[in-house]
Amino acid sequence: MKWRNHLDIADAVADALELSPHRKEILRQASVEPDKHGERVLHFDRRGEPYLRWMRHHHPEAEVIEAMAWKARYALLEGREDDAVWCVGKALHFLQDDCVSLGPLGTRHDRSELAISELRLSRETVVSGVRGAKVSVNFMRECLRSIRPSRDPMTALDRAALFSGALAASVLRGRNPERRLLSEWLATRRRFLLGVVPASFALAIAAFVSSLLANEPMITLIAFPALFAPFAYRRYWFLKEEMTWFGL
Numbered sequence: 001m002k003w004r005n006h007l008d009i010a011d012a013v014a015d016a017l018e019l020s021p022h023r024k025e026i027l028r029q030a031s032v033e034p035d036k037h038g039e040r041v042l043h044f045d046r047r048g049e050p051y052l053r054w055m056r057h058h059h060p061e062a063e064v065i066e067a068m069a070w071k072a073r074y075a076l077l078e079g080r081e082d083d084a085v086w087c088v089g090k091a092l093h094f095l096q097d098d099c100v101s102l103g104p105l106g107t108r109h110d111r112s113e114l115a116i117s118e119l120r121l122s123r124e125t126v127v128s129g130v131r132g133a134k135v136s137v138n139f140m141r142e143c144l145r146s147i148r149p150s151r152d153p154m155t156a157l158d159r160a161a162l163f164s165g166a167l168a169a170s171v172l173r174g175r176n177p178e179r180r181l182l183s184e185w186l187a188t189r190r191r192f193l194l195g196v197v198p199a200s201f202a203l204a205i206a207a208f209v210s211s212l213l214a215n216e217p218m219i220t221l222i223a224f225p226a227l228f229a230p231f232a233y234r235r236y237w238f239l240k241e242e243m244t245w246f247g248l
């Protein structure tokens with residue numbers, strides 16, 4: 001995507017999130033930074049030797065954008081808001097480039113980007129992305145996984161606008177979980193620590209002891225699924241991860 005589009009989206013996102021003029025400028029600069037200086041990512045070769053590789057702008061690795069979102073979120077939670085906005089800006093750049101289909105072997109690259117640069121951004125699309133966003137790590141991931149490059153310039157720009165608004169809001173809004181989510185987490189954690197974990201241990205020990213008493217080693221097999229029960233309690237693990245988005 002051309003700078004003009006990156007900057008238009010940054011402006012619209014900053015306005016929708018009501019960022020100060022100073023932070024708006026940070027978001028704008030960060031949104032074009034990867035085209036100015038590139039972005040290098042640390043990788044390890046087969047022997048475990050570290051090396052730096054330039055990050056692709058089209059079809060970038062979703063995990064690297066996710067890592068930028070996490071960096072931004074931690075910065076926000078630590079009160080380093082300028083850093084948070086900077087990291088979000090860079091993540092948005094890659095997300096936006098990823099919405100553009102380049103055709104086989106990049107044959108449509110220049111044509112697609114030129115066509116997009118002539119379009120007007122729909123600010124309402126950015127706003128609907130912001131409004132529809134959830135402050136949630138799973139929502140942020142879902143955004144990144146849902147991005148598909150489009151051949152149609154208008155669709156590509158609309159997707160870039162929608163996902164940019166959604167991702168930025170999911171990272172930069174709400175430092176504390178909503179009361180309902182927090183109370184569900186506290187109740188689930190209590191159930192997990194006081195119910196599921198002790199019950200699974202008790203069942204495993206009972207199976208082990210009965211197998212000894214009955215001299216029937218097959219009974220110990222019951223102990224294994226019992227010990228895995230806490231890992232299968234998915235709601236607990238889901239909420240636990242959501243809480244890390246709030247630094248809890």
Ligand SMILES: [Zn+2]
Nearest residue numbers: 001035057097
């Ligand atoms: Zn780029």
